[in-house]
Each structure stands twice: as C-alpha cells, then as structure tokens.
Amino acid sequence: MTSYRRVYIAGATYFFTVNPANRDTTLLVDRIDALRDAIGYTRRRHPFAIDTMTVMPEHIHAVWTLPPADADHSLRWRLIKTWFSRHMPQGERRRGVVRVHDWPFSTFHRDMKQGLLAPDWGGVMTARYDGAFGERG
Template identity: 30%
Template sequence: MANHPFEIDAFVLLPDHVHCIWTLPPDDGDYAMRWNIVKRLVSQATRNDIVPLLSASSIKRKELGLWQRRFWEHQIRDDDDFARHVDYIHWNPMKHGYVSRVVDWPYSSFHQYLRNGVYPENWAGTAECDRAHSARCDFGEME
C-alpha cells in the first residue's frame, strides 16, 4: 500500500457489503486501484475460510465470492456531506436490522469515533431510528 496510500476515515463491514470513506493524497483519485489492492489482500487473508464455501463456477472463474464486481463512489463535497455520510455508514447495521443499537455492531469505525468523543454511546440507538424516514435518522439515503 506504500505506493497507493490512503486513510480510512469511516467504515462499516456487513455480511453482504461494506461502506467506507477514504481520503486519498491530493491529485490522486484512483479509487479503483485501491479497491483492487484491498480486495486482493482481504481475499488472500480469508482464502482458507472462504474457498470451501464457494460454488464450482466461482472457483473456475477465480472469484472468491466476497466482492461485487463493481463499486460506487461519491466524492465528498463539504463538511456537512462528510458528516452525513459518516453517520449513514455507522447507522447502516441498524438500517439492515443486524443490531438495535449502533454501538452493538463491532465491525465499524463507530467505536473509534465513540472513543474520540464524536458520538455518545447511545447515538441512533433510539426508537426514532426504528421508524422509516425519521428526520432524526435521515442520513441522505436515496431510496
């Protein structure tokens, strides 16, 4: 990764997808190269656990099954856009019903933000977020 540095500003890893915010060096917008590197390293690290679960066609195509072929990127416009996307990333496990409180999902940068005092422990872990389209938990998601 030394040749393609980046910082991970926020992330959440879910059973079927991942969300993250990266900061790349100035004048370097090559997200695709970094995704390829991340996919390769994670696939190598988990190969022994994943390969027994794959179908014959996936093995033939050398697809590990962890990754979609595509990704969607969004360039953060300003501080409000950044904050809204960080909130959405951290709220995502609740959105998909994996937990009833954000703090209960271990595979997220929420815990680092919590330690740094950005969020209270009960952030988004209230009944208001259980209701669809609640203004309190509207993180700008397009449906």
C-alpha cells in the same frame, strides 16, 4: 456487466458502499481479520486515510481521503477485493445487529471514545434489513 460512472479527483474524500457478488453471505465479518489484512496490504502500497468505515455481513460503508496527487480509488478497491477473495472460504449465515454501538466492526467506537458520538447515536433499527437496495435490489 454493470457500467459505472466514477469521479476521479486527486486528494478528494470519497464515500463508498461495496458488497460481495453474493449478498447472502457473512464473510466480511466472519473473516474480518482477512479483510483488515487486505486493507493493510493495499494501504502499504497505495496509502489513503480511512475517515470512517463500517463492515457489515454483506457490505461495507467507507469514507476515504486520498493523497493530494492521487485519485485512483478504483485501484485500491481492486487490490482489496483481490487479496480478500484469494483468502476466502465459502460463506455462512447472516447475523443481525440492531444498534450501532453493538456493531464491533465500525469506526463508530473510535469516534465515541474521542467524544465525537454518543453511545446511543443512531438509535435502534426497528425494521429487519432485507438487502433490497442498490442496483441489484
């Protein structure tokens, strides 16, 4: 079992990278509506602001800000993961997207519409992602 060291500061802004146990899956994007429902379910019970979030086939990057008197980001992720897991079929094949602009499941599009980012922000990914990073890579 992985041993995590977590910081809990009420009202703080946190960066997360979260992935399913099986990294060879596309469930996060194949079932994006279920993921949105899981996040909505959690936010109704334990509010937080999503500053930015990108969902890829096998992992999520997110920046959240918690309410001023609340530091429990672990509870929120546990609720999201539990709700999502209960609504999942078996995974399918992985997809490849090479530009941020091409990726539909990102707050990039919101920020671009607000003039915060250019459509070509981030350039083009030239190397194929192989999933070999983090504590399991």
